[in-house]
Structure formats: structure tokens, C-alpha cells
Amino acid sequence: MAETxxxxxxxxxxxxxxxxxxxxxxxxxxxxxx
Amino acid sequence: MYTDPRVVAFINNNxxxxxxxxxxxxxxxxxxxxxxxxxWTPTTLILDADGNERxxxxxxxxxxxxxxxxxxxxxxxxxxxxxxxxxxxxxxDIVEKYPQSDAAAEALYWAGVSRxxxxxxxxxxxxxxxxxxxxxxxSAWAKKASVWAA
Numbered sequence: 001m002a003e004t005x006x007x008x009x010x011x012x013x014x015x016x017x018x019x020x021x022x023x024x025x026x027x028x029x030x031x032x033x034x
Numbered sequence: 035m036y037t038d039p040r041v042v043a044f045i046n047n048n049x050x051x052x053x054x055x056x057x058x059x060x061x062x063x064x065x066x067x068x069x070x071x072x073x074w075t076p077t078t079l080i081l082d083a084d085g086n087e088r089x090x091x092x093x094x095x096x097x098x099x100x101x102x103x104x105x106x107x108x109x110x111x112x113x114x115x116x117x118x119x120x121x122x123x124x125x126x127d128i129v130e131k132y133p134q135s136d137a138a139a140e141a142l143y144w145a146g147v148s149r150x151x152x153x154x155x156x157x158x159x160x161x162x163x164x165x166x167x168x169x170x171x172x173s174a175w176a177k178k179a180s181v182w183a184a
Binding site for chain 2: 025
């Protein structure tokens with residue numbers, strides 16, 4: 001099965017994870033069908 | 035953009051992905067759209083772990099352009115945290131992997147700046163101007179680098 005992206009809409013949690021994992025956050029503002 | 039396996043792999047390996055849908059997450063969109071000045075969709079931002087914007091992509095791009103833009107964002111984030119060696123490696127990687135992309139000229143420019151920042155040697159800038167040569171001649175980045183040629 002193809003790899004997919006696990007999106008969240010919680011920016012605070014994402015930033016905390018980014019700090020823990022020494023990563024960046026990709027923030028996507030979208031109007032495309034989900 | 036987000037169905038291409040190379041894009042998916044890069045995001046999963048390098049970033050924490052947050053999606054705010056303008057209609058389905060109206061409250062979030064109002065709050066974060068205002069904070070990050072998102073006036074159009076798609077708008078894709080690379081933020082550092084403190085929430086500072088390090089790169090902005092506005093409008094749709096095919097995967098062949100979107101992927102180098104994502105990598106450019108990661109390189110700019112490294113540069114902003116003063117990890118100039120990592121930034122240079124990332125910028126040079128973009129030039130090497132995606133020489134035909136719109137991101138390549140910007141990456142070549144910032145690779146030179148990153149080298150200069152890490153070594154303090156102005157020769158890095160002169161070498162960058164030389165590396166541009168006739169490459170990316172129409173780009174703003176080639177014009178910006180031309181001042182280093184003298």
C-alpha cells in the first residue's frame with residue numbers, strides 16, 4: 001500500500017513534536033477536497 | 035502535490051504536517067490564516083519548531099517543482115538556526131538533484147552564502163558568481179550574485 005501523509009490540524013501539538021524530533025512543521029492552507 | 039510518492043516520503047521523513055482547510059477548519063483557518071497571512075490557497079509554509087516561517091510557497095506546483103521547494107524550505111530553516119554547514123549541504127543537494135527547477139538558482143545563491151557564513155572566506159561568494167556563469171541567466175539570483183564577480 002502506498003505511503004500517505006498523516007495530517008493533523010493541531011499546530012501546537014505539531015510544534016511540540018517538531019521540537020522533540022528536531023524537525024520543521026509543514027503548514028498547508030488548503031481548499032482542495034479532503 | 036501530496037500524492038507524489040517522493041513528496042510524501044520527504045514530508046514524512048522531514049516535517050510534521052499540519053493541514054488547515056479553509057472550509058472544514060474555519061476556526062483554525064481564521065486564527066492561523068491571520069497569524070501567517072495566508073491570503074490564497076494552496077499556501078504552504080515551512081515553519082521551524084518555534085513556529086517561525088522559513089519558507090513560503092503560494093499556489094499549486096507540480097511535484098517536480100514542489101519537492102525542490104520543500105527542500106529549499108528545510109535548507110532555509112537550517113540556515114536560520116545558523117547551521118550553515120547543513121544549510122550548504124542541503125542547498126547544493128537541490129542544485130544537483132533538480133538543476134532544471136525554479137528552486138535551483140535560489141539554492142545555488144544561498145549555498146554560496148552558507149559557505150561564506152561558515153568559513154568567513156569571501157572567495158566563497160566569488161566562486162558562487164563564477165558557478166552561475168551563464169546558468170540561470172534570467173533569474174534574480176544570478177543578478178544578485180553578479181556583484182560578487184568583481
